[in-house]
Amino acid sequence: MKNVLKYLFLGLVLIWMAFAPAQSMAQEAEHPKEEKFDAKSFIFGHTGDAYCYHITEIKGKPVCVWLPVIVKCKGGSWHCFSSKHVCELKEGETFEHKGAQFYVSPISVDKYPGKLVELKADGSLSRPFDISITKNAFGIFLVCGFMLAFFLPAARKYKKDPLATPTKYQGLVEWLTYTVIDGIVRPNIPEKQVKKFAPYLLTVFFFILFSNLFGLIPIFPFSANVTGNLSITLVLALLTFFFVNAFGNKHYWKDIFWPDVPIFLKAFPLMPIIELISVFIKPFALMVRLFANILAGHIVILVLMGLIFIIGGLYGVGMAGVTSVISIFMTVFMFAMELMVAYIQAYVFTILSAVFIGLAQQEPEHS
Amino acid sequence: MDLFLPESGLVIWMLIAFLVVFAILAKVAWPMIMGGVEKRNAHIAESLLAAEEANNALAGIEQKKQETLAATQAEQIRIMKESQDMKSQVIEEAKVQARQEAEKIVAEARLKIEKEQAEAMAQIKNEVIALSVDIAEKLLQRELSDKQAQNAYIEQLLKNNPPRIEA
Numbered sequence: 001m002k003n004v005l006k007y008l009f010l011g012l013v014l015i016w017m018a019f020a021p022a023q024s025m026a027q028e029a030e031h032p033k034e035e036k037f038d039a040k041s042f043i044f045g046h047t048g049d050a051y052c053y054h055i056t057e058i059k060g061k062p063v064c065v066w067l068p069v070i071v072k073c074k075g076g077s078w079h080c081f082s083s084k085h086v087c088e089l090k091e092g093e094t095f096e097h098k099g100a101q102f103y104v105s106p107i108s109v110d111k112y113p114g115k116l117v118e119l120k121a122d123g124s125l126s127r128p129f130d131i132s133i134t135k136n137a138f139g140i141f142l143v144c145g146f147m148l149a150f151f152l153p154a155a156r157k158y159k160k161d162p163l164a165t166p167t168k169y170q171g172l173v174e175w176l177t178y179t180v181i182d183g184i185v186r187p188n189i190p191e192k193q194v195k196k197f198a199p200y201l202l203t204v205f206f207f208i209l210f211s212n213l214f215g216l217i218p219i220f221p222f223s224a225n226v227t228g229n230l231s232i233t234l235v236l237a238l239l240t241f242f243f244v245n246a247f248g249n250k251h252y253w254k255d256i257f258w259p260d261v262p263i264f265l266k267a268f269p270l271m272p273i274i275e276l277i278s279v280f281i282k283p284f285a286l287m288v289r290l291f292a293n294i295l296a297g298h299i300v301i302l303v304l305m306g307l308i309f310i311i312g313g314l315y316g317v318g319m320a321g322v323t324s325v326i327s328i329f330m331t332v333f334m335f336a337m338e339l340m341v342a343y344i345q346a347y348v349f350t351i352l353s354a355v356f357i358g359l360a361q362q363e364p365e366h367s
Numbered sequence: 368m369d370l371f372l373p374e375s376g377l378v379i380w381m382l383i384a385f386l387v388v389f390a391i392l393a394k395v396a397w398p399m400i401m402g403g404v405e406k407r408n409a410h411i412a413e414s415l416l417a418a419e420e421a422n423n424a425l426a427g428i429e430q431k432k433q434e435t436l437a438a439t440q441a442e443q444i445r446i447m448k449e450s451q452d453m454k455s456q457v458i459e460e461a462k463v464q465a466r467q468e469a470e471k472i473v474a475e476a477r478l479k480i481e482k483e484q485a486e487a488m489a490q491i492k493n494e495v496i497a498l499s500v501d502i503a504e505k506l507l508q509r510e511l512s513d514k515q516a517q518n519a520y521i522e523q524l525l526k527n528n529p530p531r532i533e534a
Contacts, residue, residue, distance in 0.1 A: 131376040141380075148392070151392060152395065230371060236385075
């Protein structure tokens with residue numbers, strides 16, 4: 001009986017979760033001031049960064065979690081205020097803080113879309129140096145906090161008594177950690193260097209995995225599209241770039257600038273140029289691959305959802321109803337696939353980082 | 368498109384947050400977890416080895432026990448056989464001795480009997496002689512009177528003095 005109730009509750013939550021975005025979109029779509037469903041701003045509004053956590057709208061009033069805005073104007077003054085002030089502004093209004101006028105430009109404009117801008121007294125726009133805790137920054141902190149909360153207690157247990165029978169929680173941590181160590185690190189990095197590089201690869205793997213998974217949960221405090229944002233994958237790729245090149249051995253650098261190829265390929269420095277380019281291409285590919293895969297997954301889900309309203313807008317409510325059945329079925333399928341992609345992309349990023357690091361650690365073959 | 372441009376604020380936050388988490392985890396989490404697991408693996412491997420050694424030692428003891436048991440059994444059989452032999456030997460010896468003794472006794476008895484017989488014969492002879500002499504004496508005394516009476520008198524003498532040896 002208890003189990004039946006549990007599953008019933010779980011089922012209802014799942015159904016609600018599947019319909020919740022549709023519901024909020026329906027409210028957006030039905031809103032009188034919006035005569036047409038704007039698919040572009042809908043999709044990029046949901047996949048991009050934002051200054052507040054928009055949850056839903058009740059009777060035309062947005063229900064949001066406000067986040068702090070921290071900006072430094074071109075004049076050198078710092079401004080820190082709640083995003084409530086700028087997100088609730090109507091068109092044409094500005095928020096004044098310590099003598100500066102701010103507003104968030106809409107997604108549809110070409111200049112600084114969706115960003116906080118300062119309206120100068122002469123009517124010109126300027127983009128201040130912006131280190132606001134945005135939705136994605138919040139998402140990063142959430143993932144980081146979760147990682148610490150998840151791994152530190154296990155580490156403490158191992159430190160206290162490594163020979164004790166592991167608990168179920170320790171078993172989970174061990175299984176997760178050793179899938180990465182035995183599946184990704186060990187096959188690619190020389191055994192002597194495993195201890196040196198495993199921490200970075202483990203941190204990257206779990207950061208990406210948890211970010212991907214949190215990004216799929218469509219309610220606060222999750223749903224931030226962390227790994228589908230170029231800024232974040234850029235940092236991850238730069239760190240991999242650092243770990244590859246900062247610890248690369250003599251053989252690695254020799255292979256780049258003086259590879260074992262016929263002399264005319266080196267004298268006219270064709271090979272060194274190609275090799276040098278590949279040094280930068282590798283992390284660039286890592287950055288774009290992760291970003292594009294996650295973003296594409298989110299966009300497909302949003303498009304399938306938005307399809308209901310596009311078709312509804314074109315052919316009326318009846319067709320929207322029919323489309324919603326297909327759309328929701330497809331969305332569930334996409335969510336299942338995104339779960340898979342969440343793991344695969346974390347795996348791919350980490351294994352490629354491990355391969356690149358491992359290649360930079362290779363000793364020359366004596367033959 | 369704005370989506371494809373990195374945002375400086377986000378880059379800064381990401382760099383700070385990720386490096387902090389990386390530093391913390393690399394300092395206190397990953398080495399502990401890996402070290403703990405490795406330590407436990409080593410401990411398990413050691414324990415297995417020790418258990419195998421103990422098992423082997425136990426098997427050695429068992430074998431030794433079996434060997435000792437077998438040796439003891441053989442010894443037991445040997446001792447039993449020996450005692451059996453000894454017993455039969457003793458019996459045999461006793462039998463021989465007894466026979467010799469018996470033979471000796473019988474021989475002695477025979478000698479005695481022969482001696483007594485001889486003695487008895489001698490006695491009988493003496494008695495017969497005495498009787499004969501007696502009779503002869505009496506006869507000589509009566510010879511003078513009657514012949515008939517003589518015979519009757521001998522008869523009577525014989526009747527009164529029957530020969531004493533019968534055995």
